[in-house]
Each structure stands twice: as structure tokens, then as C-alpha cells.
Amino acid sequence: MRQNTVPWWRWRAQVRSALHMFGDPAFQQECWLPGKPEYGSVTDAVYRLVDDTWLDRWSAARYVGCIFVDRDEADAVDHAVLAALAVLHEVGENEPATAYFAHPAWPELVRKAQIAHHRLAAADRDDPARRPDTLDVLRIRTGGR
Secondary structure (H helix, E strand, O other): OOOOOOOOHHHHHHHHHHHHHHOOHHHHHHHHOOOOHHHOOHHHHHHHHHOOOOOOOOOHHHHEOOOEOOHHHHHHHHHHHHHHHHHHHHHOOOOOHHHHHOOOOHHHHHHHHHHHHHHHHHHOOOOOOOOOOOHHHHHHHHOOO
16 A cells, blocks of 8 residues: 555555455455454454544545545545444344344445445555455554554
């Protein structure tokens, strides 16, 4: 990810990581389904979406120019975040991946996350099909926790 796309690129990296995982069904089957700890869980991904950004309370439009490059990105992220939160609230936190995958709104969440991830990846000049980074790699890249 280019670090000069937006000033708050560390937050962008967290959001992109979650969107990438939500938008990649093959990743979900290979990593979330068997519970590979290096990628975290579905609940972990939701927290990466909303933890520092408060996207569960504020529109992504608030962060245009800081985390997101334009309104189109922000709108796509808002749609994905709302879909993720709806599924999480209905299924509950820390459930097995199969519980989320079985939710009737899961395919729509995947579609919306894919759209948002592809928009952000294009702006960052990244390959959207590349495997998501592990959480350790994400922490190293962002200097985060």
C-alpha cells in the first residue's frame, strides 16, 4: 500500500485489511473457516473496520482526504461497514465463522466489501487479488498494536 495516498494511511491499512478479508470468499474458506489465528476472526475484522475510525457511528465521508481519497470510496466503505455490522449484531460476537457464513446477508456483505476493497486498492495502486496480510505483518507495516 502506498503510504502517500492519504495522511492517515495507518487507519486506511486497517480498514483495507478488514475489507479485503470480508470481500474474499476463498480467503474466508482457507483462513477463517479453519480458524487460522494469524488472520484473526470475523469479529476481529469488524473491529479493524470501526475501532479507530468510529465508522460504526460516523459516515466514512467524514474522513475524505484523511483516510479515503474521495466520496466514492467513502460511500463504498459505508455500505460495507453497515453490512458487516448488521451481520455481526444479528449473529453475535466471537461466533464460529460458519455462523457468519450461514447468515442470509453474508453474500451481500462479501459483495459490498469486495467493491470497497477494490476501490481502495486501485487508489493505492495495489493488486486487489493479492492475499491479505497476516495481522503481524499489518502491525509491523503500521507500527500498530
